[in-house]
Amino acid sequence: MSIFVDENTKVIVQGITGSQGKFHGLRNKAYGTKVVGGVTPGKGGTDVEGVPVFDSVQDAVAATGATASFIVVPPRFAPEAILEAAAAGIGFIVCITEYIPAKDEAMVFNVLRRNYPGTRLLGPNCPGILSPGKCNIGITSGDIALAGGPVGIVSRSGTLTYQALNELSLKGVGQTTCVGIGGDPVPGTTFIDCLAAFEQDPETKAVLMFGEIGGSDEEKAAAFIKENVTKPVVTYIAGVTAPPGKKMGHAGAIVSGGMGTAQAKMEALAEAGVHVARNPTEAGEIMVDIVKGL
Amino acid sequence: MDLFEYQGKQYFARYDIPTSPGGVADSVGEAIEQAKAAGFPAVVKAQVQVGGRGKAGGIRLVNNEQEAKEAAEFILGLDIKGHVVKRLWIEHASDIKKEYYASFTLDRNAKLHLAMVSAKGGVDIEEVAVTDPEAIKRLHINPIDGISYDQALELAKSAGIDQEALEGVADVLVKLYECYTLGDADLAEINPLILTPQGKVHALDAKVTLDDAAAFRHPEWEAFRGVSELDGRERLAKEKHLNYIGLDGSVGIIANGAGLAMSTLDVVNQVGGTAANFLDLGGGAGADVMSAALEVINTDDRVEVVLVNIFGGITRCDEVAKGIVDALSSVEMRSPIVIRLDGTNADEGRKILADADLRGVIIEKTMIGAAKRAVEIVDEGASK
Numbered sequence: 001m002s003i004f005v006d007e008n009t010k011v012i013v014q015g016i017t018g019s020q021g022k023f024h025g026l027r028n029k030a031y032g033t034k035v036v037g038g039v040t041p042g043k044g045g046t047d048v049e050g051v052p053v054f055d056s057v058q059d060a061v062a063a064t065g066a067t068a069s070f071i072v073v074p075p076r077f078a079p080e081a082i083l084e085a086a087a088a089g090i091g092f093i094v095c096i097t098e099y100i101p102a103k104d105e106a107m108v109f110n111v112l113r114r115n116y117p118g119t120r121l122l123g124p125n126c127p128g129i130l131s132p133g134k135c136n137i138g139i140t141s142g143d144i145a146l147a148g149g150p151v152g153i154v155s156r157s158g159t160l161t162y163q164a165l166n167e168l169s170l171k172g173v174g175q176t177t178c179v180g181i182g183g184d185p186v187p188g189t190t191f192i193d194c195l196a197a198f199e200q201d202p203e204t205k206a207v208l209m210f211g212e213i214g215g216s217d218e219e220k221a222a223a224f225i226k227e228n229v230t231k232p233v234v235t236y237i238a239g240v241t242a243p244p245g246k247k248m249g250h251a252g253a254i255v256s257g258g259m260g261t262a263q264a265k266m267e268a269l270a271e272a273g274v275h276v277a278r279n280p281t282e283a284g285e286i287m288v289d290i291v292k293g294l
Numbered sequence: 295m296d297l298f299e300y301q302g303k304q305y306f307a308r309y310d311i312p313t314s315p316g317g318v319a320d321s322v323g324e325a326i327e328q329a330k331a332a333g334f335p336a337v338v339k340a341q342v343q344v345g346g347r348g349k350a351g352g353i354r355l356v357n358n359e360q361e362a363k364e365a366a367e368f369i370l371g372l373d374i375k376g377h378v379v380k381r382l383w384i385e386h387a388s389d390i391k392k393e394y395y396a397s398f399t400l401d402r403n404a405k406l407h408l409a410m411v412s413a414k415g416g417v418d419i420e421e422v423a424v425t426d427p428e429a430i431k432r433l434h435i436n437p438i439d440g441i442s443y444d445q446a447l448e449l450a451k452s453a454g455i456d457q458e459a460l461e462g463v464a465d466v467l468v469k470l471y472e473c474y475t476l477g478d479a480d481l482a483e484i485n486p487l488i489l490t491p492q493g494k495v496h497a498l499d500a501k502v503t504l505d506d507a508a509a510f511r512h513p514e515w516e517a518f519r520g521v522s523e524l525d526g527r528e529r530l531a532k533e534k535h536l537n538y539i540g541l542d543g544s545v546g547i548i549a550n551g552a553g554l555a556m557s558t559l560d561v562v563n564q565v566g567g568t569a570a571n572f573l574d575l576g577g578g579a580g581a582d583v584m585s586a587a588l589e590v591i592n593t594d595d596r597v598e599v600v601l602v603n604i605f606g607g608i609t610r611c612d613e614v615a616k617g618i619v620d621a622l623s624s625v626e627m628r629s630p631i632v633i634r635l636d637g638t639n640a641d642e643g644r645k646i647l648a649d650a651d652l653r654g655v656i657i658e659k660t661m662i663g664a665a666k667r668a669v670e671i672v673d674e675g676a677s678k
Contacts, residue, residue, distance in 0.1 A: 101508035107437045157553020238556040241563040
């Protein structure tokens with residue numbers, strides 16, 4: 001099984017007529033994802049290489065029965081696009097948009113939490129979700145993934161998500177689902193959401209978790225793992241050598257005081273019984289050994 | 295973007311937050327004029343983006359022109375924790391009866407905005423946070439609801455703000471929240487927020503960090519640019535729209551994605567090397583971006599080897615390879631380049647590099663292999 005998405009997930013692409021939306025939407029479709037439509041206001045009735053375009057998410061849902069949305073629109077339009085999808089009844093929203101102002105992110109998160117508790121947002125500023133052989137929503141290259149499990153992957157960084165997939169696939173270890181949660185300050189989906197879902201998923205036997213400096217989500221994940229996760233977890237935290245107080249790209253990756261350092265996160269995770277690797281390759285090797293021993 | 299105190303005060307003024315009148319000075323002559331304009335006694339304050347400037351001698355009270363001259367001569371050029379003072383802010387000295395603290399920031403844990411208020415403001419607020427955490431009162435604010443004047447008043451009361459200052463502090467809190475939200479600040483902080491003997495409440499300092507992602511709706515931020523504290527390498531990188539942070543080591547690093555770039559620093563460190571920089575090309579980087587990155591790294595004379603670590607997602611490795619070939623036809627690299635390409639179109643990328651037969655370019659298959667090779671090159675150079 002997979003988490004959050006499966007082979008029956010019907011996806012619409014908000015922003016499908018833009019260059020990125022078209023490229024990645026069609027790439028997801030070519031991978032086998034059920035991409036049933038797209039949304040661009042004012043372009044309803046047209047199509048993008050056979051994928052019908054609608055004026056609104058509501059129209060798209062009514063016509064296609066879509067349950068998930070892939071949002072590929074510029075930062076100033078993304079908050080509204082997310083809320084439009086939620087209002088139209090979409091249950092799973094993937095937003096890859098980078099550079100959404102923090103105030104807008106906080107607002108969207110709280111509107112979803114208060115008014116649409118059943119809707120899950122993945123991102124923003126994330127690579128998306130990939131369940132090998134079933135569904136790929138986002139910008140991850142499907143050919144670096146390997147179907148059949150038994151490993152679930154969750155990662156904050158986009159490129160490290162690819163690195164994680166690659167490390168396992170090269171060694172013949174498949175994945176159930178790979179989730180990139182993004183590194184922004186207010187992510188819709190957290191490590192804990194993914195860990196809880198992987199724990200429930202019978203096909204996932206172990207979890208590979210890639211974190212990074214900043215925030216306290218890894219520390220919270222450590223506490224959650226200690227209490228609730230019975231499956232083996234392997235982790236790597238990027239940014240051990242990052243100088244304190246410097247902002248390294250992700251708005252979320254800000255180290256302040258002693259909080260959020262790679263060291264603090266690694267200690268919390270090790271204390272929770274997680275296998276802590278020093279680099280992505282080592283994490284892959286540890287995971288391969290664990291899978292062999294299952 | 296971190297604002298200097300004087301910029302923060304200018305920003306506060308847009309939201310009607312009271313501050314002392316004053317002006318900036320870049321020379322001793324200007325400082326004297328500004329002090330006269332503000333009226334004696336005046337305060338001469340170093341404009342640096344680092345804490346502890348008062349303790350370092352960067353803030354002086356002056357009573358006449360001669361003292362203003364001496365203070366400006368002393369503070370301009372002063373090195374405060376590696377930050378050299380180039381600009382002063384001079385304002386009329388305020389009579390201080392009490393010093394408070396007020397700030398707004400995002401609590402990433404609760405995913406809500408967080409107000410913090412204390413009656414124990416001043417230079418030691420961080421110590422207060424450790425020794426007497428109860429003295430700092432916190433209030434979570436849901437962005438949907440915002441903060442009302444009554445809530446602000448309650449918060450001020452609970453923090454032990456003096457009776458005569460309560461209304462003034464509540465008023466400042468409501469305005470500071472507007473500055474923080476409408477002004478798209480990641481942090482809006484006043485320390486100290488003072489009460490004068492005349493019963494007025496106003497901001498004696500301003501610490502504002504703007505959210506760069508919101509720049510599209512703030513044309514007024516343009517005025518704050520161009521005076522930031524970037525070093526030469528960082529300024530060039532910014533012109534090229536690269537996400538770059540200068541460090542002190544010898545391995546120049548170029549990677550795509552912040553996570554992979556951080557991880558590359560980690561791996562270089564683990565195999566015995568030190569990074570000269572953090573450089574994230576961003577997603578979808580093409581040939582022109584790669585070329586700009588190599589140019590920036592090449593200006594850093596600490597760099598003895600360049601390590602390029604690319605995992606293609608949106609970024610296509612053939613584009614990256616073309617960028618390297620292009621760059622090397624126009625830029626004479628001072629150091630060898632070790633390249634690891636993986637992901638989207640990696641085979642095509644490696645073929646482009648191999649066909650170009652470039653001198654001083656080494657291709658490695660894995661991230662660790664590439665880091666080891668880079669560090670070997672540094673070590674070989676050191677042993678010569």
